Amino acid sequence: MSAVETSAFRALLRPGDTVKVLLDAFAIPPGTDPTTGAPLPPADAVALLADAERVRRASEDARNRRLVAVVVHNEGSEEGSVFVFRARSTGKQLEQSDILRVFPVFGNLNISMAQIRRTTLMDSLRSGSLPQAAPGFLSLTITQDDAASISQTPLTLCTQQVETLRVLLTECKRLKELADAPPISTAPVLTTFSWLSPYTARRAPLPPLFSIPEDLRIARTPLHGRLSAAFAGQPGDDAGDVVRIRDEWIRVKARDEAGTGATRLSIRIGTFNVNGNLPSQDLSLWLGAQPLQPYQSQGIVTMAPALPPLLTDLGKIARSDFEEVMTPATAMTDNFQSPVSPDPSVISPLAGSTSILSLVSPTSPESSSSTVSSASATATSPQSSVPSSATSTSSTATLTTASSSEKPDLIVLGFQELDLSTEALLYANSTAREEAWMEAIYAALGQSKDSEKEKGKNKGGYVKLASKQLVGMLIIALVKTELRACFDQVQTAAAGTGIMGLMGNKGGTALRMRFTPPVASPSRSSSRNPSILSISSAQTTSTTATGAQSSKSVKLRKPGSTILTFVNSHLAAFDEMVDRRNADYAELTKRLRFELGTLGGESAGSELLFGDGEGADAVPPTPTASAGAPMPAGTTCGVFESDVTFWLGDLNYRIDAPDGDVRTILASDEWEDGRLETLVIYDQLKAAIRANKAFGTFQEGTLAHHPTYRFNAGLLKDELGYDLKRRPAWTDRVLWASNNFTRVQQTSYTGHPQYSISDHKPVSSDFTLNMDVFDLPTAEKSADRLYRQLRGLEDAHEDHNAHVSLKVLESSVDLGKIGHTKSVTKQVTVKNIGRIPCAYRLVPIDGESAPHPDWLKVEPMAALLLPDEIVQLTLTTTIDNNCAARLNTQNKELNCTLILHTIMGKDHFVAVTAEYVPTCFGTSLSRLTRLPGPIRTGGDLLSEERAINAPREIMRLINWMMSSSVRMDKVFVERADEDIIDTIRECLDTGVDFPFTPDEKEDKVPVAFGETLLRLLNSLPEPLVRADLQPQCVLQTSRDEAFEMLDAFEPAAVNVWISVTAFLHFVCQSSAEPEAKTLAVARLFAPVLLRDDAREVSPVGRRNFLLAFIRP
Amino acid sequence: MSKQFQFKLVLLGESAVGKSSLVLRFVKDQFDDYRESTIGAAFLTQTVTLEDQTTVKFEIWDTAGQERYKSLAPMYYRNANCAVVLYDITSSATLEKARNWIRELQRQADPSIVIALCGNKSDLAARRQVSEEEAKKYAEEEGLMWAETSAKTGDGVNEIFTAIAKKLPLTAPPPSARAGASRPGGRTGVDLNKQTTAQPGQEACNC
Ligand SMILES: Nc1nc2c(ncn2[C@@H]2O[C@H](COP(=O)(O)OP(=O)(O)OP(=O)(O)O)[C@@H](O)[C@H]2O)c(=O)[nH]1
C-alpha cells in the first residue's frame, strides 16, 4: 500500500473518522471455466478453496483490487466499521462511489477466513483464535446478517497480506466487544452508527430511471406536490425531498442529453360490451380498417345496421373489395424517408396519425447514411411511400387521405360480457369465444385467421401480440407484422371485482408491453425491415414537453424504450352504484399487477445496491442501476408504472340528469349544438374525475358521440332506439394518462351506431404517441455523471452549517395595481452563491395554509440550482371570479410573505405587496345595489333601505345595446374581442362613459357588450335565480306560473331578471330567425341565470323557465 | 457510552442587535463587521460537551429581526426548548424590544421554555446605554438567565450557550425538537400504496 494511496483514502473520510487498518485484497470475478466455458459458481469461500488457479488469475487483474479498511468513529464512544473500497488504478483519485460495502462492527458481524490450497482452517472472529501466518492466499468472508445492515450478502475477498489481516481481525474483535457491551445508562442515545450514513446515503442509487417508468400518479403531480409536508420553521423530510428533486432533475436532464429525436406510434383502441353475443357483423368499421366516415353526432342516430353481414367463410371474403379501394393509402409498409426531409408535412398536425415510426436523428451521421443508402429513400411523400411492389399511384396520395386511412401500428381491443354463461363464470378457461372474435377481427383486417402462421405472406398485416381473458373481459393487442420485433416484455394481468369482490363477472384484464424503436443500421435497413425509419429533424421542434430536444449529436446505439399499459375493465353496473364503480377502479389499480421477476437478462432490471455482493463483479456498480440483472422473482409492478396507460372498457358510469331530460336533450331538435355538452356536465365519470374520486390521473377526450348504452331491439325503446327502462349513458370509454416523455394525441373518439350486435355500441379511439427517442447508454452515462455532480447536495444534510447558500436578490416585490382581468407578472432572482448544488422549495407558513395566496401563482415552486446558477422566480397574479368576489369586499392592500426554504438550509422571505383594484365582476347583487357610485370611486355602502333598484353596471350594458341604432345580428353569435371587453369593464368600474358610439355597420362592439353582460351575470357570487328557488322554477308549466315565481325573488333580482329577459326577448324578436335565435340565447343564458353549481336541477326545466320569458 | 441530547433554540431580538453574529461566533467562531440583515430564518447546529461528557446539540433558528417579519416569528419559536433574546447594550430601545419578545414567549411559547436574555456588543461598553444592573434586575424578576456577550470578541458567547445546556432538562428524553425528523426514511409526501418494486437498496442504511 503506497503512502499516496493511504492518504487518498484518508481524504475520502469525514473529519473525525480514522483508518485503523488498511488491507490490500482482491475480489474474484464470476467467470467461465477457461476450458469448458461453463459458468463458474459465485465466489464463495468453499468454492475458492478448491480453485487456487482461479484465485491466482483474479489476483493478477488490477480491476479486482479492493481495499479493506477498519474505520473508527469516536464521538464520546468508539464505533467501528469495515469499509470495502474499489482501488483506483494509480493516479486516479478515490471517489465516494468507490465505497462498495460498509459493514458496521456490531451484533452478528462475522469475519471468517480460510487458507487457499494449503491446510484448510476456518476460523472465526468469535472463536477468538487467530490463524498462523502462512504464505499463499487467504480468503476472508465478511457476513453481517443483522437485519439493519446494508446488504445481506456475504462478501468474499482474497488477500496475501496475512499479517495485516491478523491486525484487522484483532481490531474488529476489539470494536465488536465495545459495541456489544451493555450501555452504561438507559438515557436516550441518539447515535448508533449514524456516522455511517454519509457514506452509505450517497450510495443510495437512483431509482431505475430508464427501465421502470415513474408511477404516473407521481409523474403527473408537479414536483412541488411530491415533496414532504413542511412549513416555516418545520422542515419536512429534507433528505427525502432532496432525492425527489434530484431524481427529477437528473431524469429530465439525462434524457435530454441523450435525446436523438422523437418517434411515433399510432394506436387504435376499441371497447365493446358484446352482451354475450358472437360477431355477426363486419368489424372493419369499428377497427378502422376501412376508410372511415367518422360517425358525426349531429342529427338523429340511424339505427339501421348498414353494415355488410359477416360471412361465415372468413378465409374467402377477405375484404377483397375494400382492398382494391384502399391499397394506395393503406398498404403502408416499407417506408424510408430522406433523413433531411424538408417536407413540411412531416410536422403538420395532419400527419399525426402517420403510421410508422420516425426515428428523428438530426445529426447522427450513421443513421442518415443508412437511410440514404436504402434504395427507396427517394423524395416520395413520407406518408405514402410504399414498397416497390405497390403501384406508383401511391406516391400521389394526398396527405389527408393518407392520414385518415392509414392503418394503426397497434390495435388494442377490450371486450366485456364476452360470455355470459354461468359456466364461464365458474370455469373461465374456454377460449372458444376469443377465437370466434379473433376470426372476425382478422376478417375485418383483411387477413385470414391463419395469417399468423404464414408469416411471409402477412406483410402489411397484423399479428396478435397478446391477449388476456377473465370470464367476460378480454383484451387483445395486435401489432403490425413488421413492428412485432419492437415489442417485448409483454405481460398480462387480471383481477376480479365482481361477486364477493373477487369474481370475474366484473373487474379488469390488462396488458403491459415494452416498445423499443428500431435502431437504424446500414445492414438492417433493407426493404426487408420496413420498420426502420427515417429521420426528420423538423419533427422535434413540434414537441413541447420537458425533455426538449437537444441539437447535440448523440449516436443512437441502444434506444431507450417506452412502456405501454392497457387496462380493459368492466365496472359495477346500475345508475346509483357510482361509488361502487369508483371503488372498483381503486381496487383494480391496486390488484392489477404484472410480474416482472420472470423477465430475464436485459429486462427492466435494476442493479443491487452494493453490487459487489458476490465478491466480484468486474464492472463497478453504477448508481443509475438500469439494465443488468433480472429483477428478483416476485417483483411486480402496477398499471401506473408506465410511460402511458390507456384505460378502456365498459366503465358503466351513467348520466346523472333526469331520464326525461336525457332523452329530450338527445332527441329534441331544440338542443342542436349544445346537446352533448349539456349532458356531459352530468356524466358521472367526468364528475368522479373532477372530484378526484376515481380516474383522477386520467384524461378523456371530448364526448362528441351519442351515449352508447342501452339499445333495445324490442319494442320498449324510444325514437333513438334507447331502451326505455335504462337511462342512456356513455358507459363505454377510453381514457389515458402519460408522462412528460410521452405525448399523446387523440385523433378520434367515437361510437359506432351502425352495430346492432349488442345492447352497447362499440367505441373506438385513435391515438398518436410521440415519444422522445434517447440513447440508453448515453442517458445512463449522463445520469451517472449528473448524479456525481449533485453529490454535495446530500452532504449538506449532514452538516447544516455547511455551504448551501442561496441568495434571493429581491427581498420584496411590489406588484402594483392588480385587477380581475389582466394578470401582472414580476420576477425574483434566486442565485446559488455556494460551492455545491442546492435546492429550494416554497413552504407555507403553517399546516393550514398554501405556500402562496390564491391570487398569486409562483413558478417554479421547487428547483435545483447548480453553483452560480440563477433561477427566475416568476410571480403572476391570478384573480378569478371567486377570488374577486372575496377581494372586492376586503382591504385593498394585499400582502403576503413567500417562504423559500433552502433544502437543508435557510428560509428566505420575499415580501409581496399589491394594491387590489376592485371590480363589479364577482360582486354580489346586494352589494352592487348598495354602492354609492362606480365601484372604483369607493365610499361607504348605502343603507339597505336606500339601495338602488338594480345594479347600474348591468343597466348600463343593456341600455347601450338597446339604443336604436345598434346592430344585434351578431350578438351572442360571434366571438367577442377581448380588448373591447376590457374597455367596457373599465368603464363599468370607473363610471367613465363608453368610448363607443352606436353604429349601424359595426358588429364588433355590440358583440363585446353582449359577452360582457353574459360574463358579468356569470360572475355573480350567487346566481341571479338563487339555487334554492330553482327546483320550484323548473316546475312551472305556463308563462303565468313562471311570472308568479318572480314574487319569491329579491327585489334587485326581479329587476335584473325583467330587464335582462326583456332585452333578450327584444334581441330574439329582432333577429331574422327568431325561433333559432331564441333557442341559441336560451342555451347560453339558462346555465348562467340559473347557474346550478350542484348539478341537481333539470337542465331542460331551467331552460324552459327562461324560455317562458324570452320566447316570441 | 455518553449521552447526547438535541434541543431547538431560537434567537430573537431587534434587527442589528447581533443575532446572526452571535450564532456565527458560536458555530464557526467567526465574526464579520458587515453582515447583511437576515431576511428569513437560518438553521444551524452546534454541539456543546459538558464536563460529564454529556453532549448537547443545539438546532438553532436565527430569525429576522426586522419589524415587517415579526408575524412569522411564532412559526420559528414554536416547539423551541430554549430562546436567546438579544439586545444591544448601546441602545436602550433594543432592550424594550427584548422585553416585548420575552412577554410574547411567556404567553405563546411552550411553558417549559428556557429563556436567556443577552446584552450583546459588550465590547462597545463606552457607548453603553443599558446598565448591567438594570438588565440583570429585570432578568431576575422574570426568572430569566442573563449575560452580556460580544460576538465581535467572543466574550461570553460559549459561556451562555453552555449555561443554557446545563439548565435544560437533561434527565428526561427531550421533546422531539422538530416535527418531521429530517432523517432519511422520514415521512414522504406521496403515499400511493406503492408495493415493492425493483428498488433494492432503498432500505439501506439503518446501520
Ligand atoms: N461591535 C460589535 N458589533 C457587533 C456585535 N455583534 C454584531 N455586531 C454588528 O452589528 C451589526 C448587525 O449584526 P447582525 O448579526 O447582522 O444583527 P442581526 O440581529 O442578525 O440583525 P437582523 O438579521 O436584521 O435581525 C453587524 O454589522 C455586526 O457586525 C458585537 O458583539 N460587537
Ligand SMILES: [Mg+2]
Ligand atoms: Mg441576522
